[in-house]
Amino acid sequence: MSLAILLAPSLSFAAYPVCTVRQQASLDFGTVSGTGARDASAYLRVECSGGTNTLISTALFRVCLFIGEGSPAGIAPRRMYNGTDAYMNYDLYSDSSRTLMIGTPGSNHPLHSATFGVxxxxxxxxxxxxxxRVRAGQNLPATSAYKGLPTNSMVRYSYGYVYTPTESECRAGTPGHFGGAGIANFTWSGIHARVANTCRISTATDMDFGTAGGLAAALEQTSAIRFKCPANTAWHVTLNDGAYAQAGRRFMNAGGKRLGYELYRDPALLERWGNTRATGVSGIGTNVEQSLTVHGRVFSDPAASPGSYRDTITVTLTF
Structure with a gap:
């Protein structure tokens, strides 16, 4: 004798209309520059059922989204934290033009709501x-990733059977006409962003010693290196020896003729600027343009031949 039990899939409904959120919320801005604004978008899915009472007509819902301040605290702007030394300001909006901020459950920001029947x-x-939107014009270090965790986030809903609940009823959690109300809390995996740890050289000006009738005395001149690095990013600038160096000395060239010169880190012309960490210049980024002065000297050479002397130096910015 054998017995068989047939299992069929089924779908269950609550007795009364109800809304739920079955996912964690998440928003990732990716890599931001710190100076310009950065936009990102996400969606939170809300599931609402009409209940099991078939004697009642369609439930008319108004559903409202609220996002708490969370950690770190703040709204207008909200904030992310990199865990060490900096905060990143951002805002959350209900519209793609980013004019209507999403508020906390107790705020007076414009209501982010939707209406429908079930x-x-x-x-x-x-x-x-x-x-x-991550706000523009922030001085952000790139040492660590940033994260915000909005807690106390929820969907409030009101429903009725004669008219759709008003925004005020939804905000307060008041039942609609002959209907009900409820709250569906949800969590966040986080609001995420990173700052590009990238330095850029904007200018390396030529060093022009001009025209001289002879080199009975040395000539001196300066040039500038301008660059930008994220805040708190360690940088190092080195100069190679040029195209015509010999035995660790720099030379300019004019048709095979040589003219000795040197580049220095200091106005006293005592510290040669070279291509090693020990002979370069180091510092910390500020997220604004920084400038270094290169000091140059052409050595006196009464026997120098006439000509237009040149050399090319490679500037290396390491970070």
Missing amino acids: APRATYYHDFPIHG
């Missing part, structure tokens, strides 16, 4: 857009 034993899914 029949008994039916389910409706609504995707709430969340548009984020």
Whole structure:
């Protein structure tokens, strides 16, 4: 004798209309520059069912999204923290033009809400857009990734059977006409961003010693190296020996003729600027343009032949 039990898939509904959020929220801005704004968008899916009472007509919902301040605290702007020494300011909006901020449950920001009807034993899914923007003009170190964790985030919903609940009813969690209300809390995996740890040389000016009738005395001149690095990024600038160096000495060339010169880190012309860490210049980025002065000297040479002497130096910025 054998017995068989047939298992069929089923779908269960709550007795009364209800809304839930079955996912964690997340928003990733990727890599930001720190100086310009950076936008990113995400969606939070809300699931609302119409209940099991088939004697009642379609439930008319208004569903409202609130995002808490979380950690670190703050709104307008909100903040992410890199775990060591800096905060990144950002905002969350309900509209793609980023004019309507999403508020906390107790704030007076414009309500981010949606309305729809759900029949008994039916389910409706609504995707709430969340548009984020990292604010421009921030002095941000690139030492660590940034993260924000908005806690106390929720979806409040009100429903009725005669009219759709108002924004005030949804904000307060007041039931609609002959209906009900509820809260669906949800969590965040985080708001994420990183700062590009990238330095850029903007200018390396030529060093022009001009025209001299002879080299009975040395000539001196300066040039500038301008660059920008993220805040707190360690940098190092070195200069190679040029195209015509011999035995660790720099020379300019004019048709095979040589003219000795040197480049220095200091105005006293005592510290040669070379291509090693010990002979280069080091510092820390500020997220604004920085400038270094290169001091040069052409050595006196009464026997120097006439000509237009040149050399090419490679500037290396290491970070």
